[in-house]
Amino acid sequence: MVDTVKNIVQPIVDEFQFELVDVEFVKEGKNWFLRTYIDKPGGIDIEECALVSEKISERMDQIDPDPIPQAYFLEVSSPGAERPLKKEADYQNAIGSYINISLYEPVEGQKVYEGTLKDLTEGTLTLTIRIKTREKEIEFDRKKIAKARLAIKF
Structure with missing residues (x-):
């Protein structure tokens, strides 16, 4: 499922010339979270995260069948100072x-x-x-x- 979401999110992030750092789908308590981490040279700000979040939400709503059938919270943020090393x-x-x-x-x-x-x-x-x-x-x-x-x- 995460790979499917990465394929959906990557073009959106590329459109803004940001880097897709990571995507994770995790359950915390009874809630599911789709977390997308983005970055750019000099760091990412909250307005940029909000813009990407809006685009991801719009795109996910257009896909049928829904790639994530259960309810979840979408979070878009900077990877922070302790950025994961993935690639x-x-x-x-x-x-x-x-x-x-x-x-x-x-x-x-x-x-x-x-x-x-x-x-x-x-x-x-x-x-x-x-x-x-x-x-x-x-x-x-x-x-x-x-x-x-x-x-x-x-």
């Missing part, structure tokens, strides 16, 4: 940035890591992690990364 370009743009990764299985006893993205190949991702007063590099198999996002360093 290869996202990862490439994040080299040198502080990121958070979640793994499918533990590496060195942990499933979540934060550090600076040092290197990236087709099969691996290397993070520089600070442990107390020293730095350590850890290489991760990209197939074992469940989620990755930019992170705020405190």
Whole structure:
């Protein structure tokens, strides 16, 4: 269903020369939410989100049969400071940035890591992690990364 919605939303986002960062369809409590994250260089503002939301809503109402049969709330927003890394370009743009990764299985006893993205190949991702007063590099198999996002360093 998310892929179908992405195909519907992508031309709308392209029309405004924005980037489609992500689309998710999630249930929270008893309500369903269709969340669309958009961005552009310099960031996206609330008026731009409202404009895209209106266009998506109009387009979804025109499609028969409805691609999402149940009731849902449509949300369009910026990905925020902790933007998810989904596409290869996202990862490439994040080299040198502080990121958070979640793994499918533990590496060195942990499933979540934060550090600076040092290197990236087709099969691996290397993070520089600070442990107390020293730095350590850890290489991760990209197939074992469940989620990755930019992170705020405190």
